[in-house]
Structures are given as C-alpha cells and as structure tokens.
Amino acid sequence: MALRHAVLAALLGGELSGYQLTKSFDLGVANFWHAQPQQLYAELTRLEKDGLIAGREVVQESRPNKRLFQVTDAGLTELADFTAAAAKPAFIRDDLLVKVQAADHVDTEALIAQLSERAAFAQGKLDLFDKLLRNMRGERTEDEFLRGGDPIGPYLTCLRGLAFERGNRDWCQRTITILRARARSSQQSI
Template sequence: MALRNALLASLLDGEASGYDLAKTFDASVANFWMATPQQLYRELERMASAGLIEARVVRQERRPDKRLFRLTEEGRRALRDFTAEPPRPTAIRDELLVKLQAVDEGDDAAVRAGVEERVEWARGKLARYERLRLRLLKGLGEEEYLAGAERVGPYLTLLGGIAFETENIRWGERVLAILERRAAVREAR
C-alpha cells in the first residue's frame, strides 16, 4: 500500500511515464521509499485497474510506444484519505546493525568494512540530495522558495533524506573511531 501512495504522490507533479517515475524514485523518493522498476510497473498496472490513475499511449518513432500516467479524481481522493490517516510507527531492520551487535564475536574487519561502505554510500546519496536541493531552489534562498513554491512536499521530504544521510555519516564515523580504538588496545596487549 505504501508504494501505491508514494506513486500517487509522485504523480502530483503531473503526467509521467513509468520510466520517468523510476527516475523520480531514484532521485528523490528513494530518500524515504525504495522500489525496483519492476515493482513500480506492477503497481502502476494495479493502480490503473483500480481507477486511481489513467494511462495514455504516446506513439514514438524508432522507439517502443510509451504510456503516460496521470492521477484520476479517485487517485487524488485516495491520496487525501491516506494523508488524513495517522502514520504507522516505523521499525529499523538493518543487517549491518545485527552484524555490529555481534562484532565482538565475529570478524570485526568485515564489520568495519561494512560500516565504511555505509558511510561512503551515505556520502554519495547526500551529494545527490544536495544537487537536487539546489535544482529545486533554482537560485532562490530556502525561505523565499518555501514561501512561493507551488508544492513544498518534495523539498520537505528531501530535507528528511539529507538529515538521515548526514546522521548516517556522523554515526558511521563514530562507530569506526570506536572500533579502531578497540583494535589498537587489543594489539597493544
């Protein structure tokens, strides 16, 4: 159900193809919801069958025809109903955290490598999010943008993604420093 709502919210920006929606997910929605292109296309078909979106076919020369999706009034109503519901609490399910929990009994070099990879991944995402933020602002200051933008939801979710990845980097760097200090103490013994 959450993928459906994320797609409905993405279509608030206007008509889009499945390919466009996959790119949008990768660039912005991925800071709060992950989905593969196959999952997106399957959900778009279900949404069209349920009357939440409509599709029209655009003929293309030298390329396969493409389908453009847009919200129906029923889809807008479903999105309004969704936003009126209180959110469910989230839970973290993270394999790296399980490995970190067991680091004292396992291969701490492999766990450190996992944390380093997480930090680098977060830095890459943070850089993409910052580029997207600058694109959204279009040279405006944040307050000026927020006061005049037609839609602020994408920017607000982007701020959440920026905060999340910034904290991932801070946490990962601290974990690595602690593990390195512990390794140095073990070696000194």
C-alpha cells in the same frame, strides 16, 4: 498498502511513464519510498484498473512507445483519505546494524569495511540530495523557498532524506573510529 500511495504521490509532480518512475524510485530520488521496477509496473496496472490514475499512449519513433500516467480526481481523493488515516511508525531494519550489534563476536576488519562502504554510499546520496534541493529552490535562499516556494512537499521529504543520510554517514565514521581505537588498545594489552 502504501506503495500505491507512494506512486500516487510521485505522480503528483506531473505525468510519468513506468520507466521514469522506476528511475526516480531507484536512484533514491524518491527518498520517501523504495521499490523495484517490477513492483511499479504491477502497481501502475492496478492503479489504472482502479481508476486512480489515467494512462495515455505516447508513440515514439526511435524508441519503444510508452504510457504516461497522471493522477485522477479519484486518485487525489484516495490520497486525501490515506493522509487522514493514522500512519504507522517507521522502523529501522538494516543488515548493517545487525552486524554492528554483533560487533563483540565478529571480525572487526570485516565490519569496518562495510561501514566504510556505507559511509561512501551515504555521502553519494548526500551530494545528490544537495543538488536536488538546490535545483528545486533555484535562485532563492532556503528560507525564501520554505516560506513560499512551490511545490513544497518534495522539498520537505528531500530534507528528511538529507538528514537521514547525514546521520548514516556520521554514525558510520564515528563507529569506525571507535572500533579502530578499541582494536589498537586490545592489541597493546596482549
């Protein structure tokens, strides 16, 4: 049951509406978790019912009203308890890897197409994360920010997201190169 804690963690930066939460969880800005809008709205309702967040209505004129939520003291306690408890290891679970696992038995071109797409996607996220990091640290160098910048949590998770996507991109590109080379040499031997 970590979605609730992910939402709590996301709200620590300041109050947000369901819609704004949706945006951050969607664009991968919240690289520490991923969730559908429907899940978020449902979770917000539950969290408020349980008193872990408090919502306030904001009336708007030329757009629908919205509710902004912020973490309560009870919410902070809940997060502290969650942090103290043991974390389960995170496993990879990826369609694309399943396909590559079967590489010897499926069409190489189809595989390469998907790897390219994934590499491009990863590059997109890389660019985004890079921008976010620069934004967070402002004028400071990375070292300066890491030593005393504030808040540090989102910066650290963003660094993990960056490394993950870099790993993704590099592996995809390398795999493409390998598969292409093998395709060429097996053609020659026919």
